Each structure stands twice: as structure tokens, then as C-alpha cells.
Amino acid sequence: MTFAQTLSLRLAVQNRAKHPIVFEEALHSYFAISDIAEIAISGLAGTSYIDKTDAARRKLQTADLVTITAETDRVYLDTPRQCVIEDRGWRRRIVIEKDGAASSVVWNPWVEKAAAMADLGDLAWRGMICVETGNIADNEVRLAADAEHQMSTAISIAAEW
Numbered sequence: 786m787t788f789a790q791t792l793s794l795r796l797a798v799q800n801r802a803k804h805p806i807v808f809e810e811a812l813h814s815y816f817a818i819s820d821i822a823e824i825a826i827s828g829l830a831g832t833s834y835i836d837k838t839d840a841a842r843r844k845l846q847t848a849d850l851v852t853i854t855a856e857t858d859r860v861y862l863d864t865p866r867q868c869v870i871e872d873r874g875w876r877r878r879i880v881i882e883k884d885g886a887a888s889s890v891v892w893n894p895w896v897e898k899a900a901a902m903a904d905l906g907d908l909a910w911r912g913m914i915c916v917e918t919g920n921i922a923d924n925e926v927r928l929a930a931d932a933e934h935q936m937s938t939a940i941s942i943a944a945e946w
Contacts, residue, residue, distance in 0.1 A: 819874025
């Protein structure tokens, strides 16, 4: 981890086995936001996703912006290097860039699930969004024996756009 104007996180996996391994990985990034109704996520248009709230059905993100209006748990596949949380309430953009990662997860538990989570609290869902960098499902990592894989994310804030 590097803490500076831009937060940088890197995960390295070494396969010390004598055979290939297969794994999934994610850097779980939870962001404080003004209000879930005031944000949208750009950069995921045209990508397919696994909707974990709808029996893991595969869907296509057709809208330019991802907005959250109910419980959301999506694994976006083969995503671009950058996506942005646009927070109108706090007049800022959270820029998330990734390297060595092909998936992006978007998650918010919404009312019912948040109420059942002891570590989140009843109303906390309104002020948070999770946008994770990872390699999940179709984007799992296949790592040869004695090889290393690195995944990183860089998170920065751009005030008033």
C-alpha cells in the first residue's frame, strides 16, 4: 500500500507449487459517498456482468452510467482499466484505475440486507458503495508453477467536475 495523493494497492501472488493453480481475487474497496441516490458509476458501459441478486444471470450493461436503486451485487467482466464514481452530492469524482485485473465488482446491500449485518448498521447502506478491483469468474487467474501474478489499483479524488 502507498498512501499519498493517490492511494495505491498491490496484491502479488506467487505460485511456489510444481503445478499450475487457479484462483480468484479482489481488493475490497468500500467508499463513503454522500447518498446512494446521488451517485453513478461510469466506465462500465458495454460490459457484461453476473447479477448475483438474480440467480447469477448474465446481463449486459447497456446504460452509460450504473445507478443503484435496489440491492446490487454484480461482477462486471472484461472491464476497462478505469471506472469513476460520480458523486453529485459531494461534488467529486472517485477515479479507480486498475492493472492486472479484468473484473470490477459493484455492491450495495440496500435496506434489508444492511439491517441484518451487524458490522454495517441499518442506515449505513445509504452512504456507501463498494467498487472492487479483481479477477473473478471468467476472469479467474491461471498461474503457472513458479510464476507470479500482480494486481493493483490506484484510487484518487477529483473535486468538482
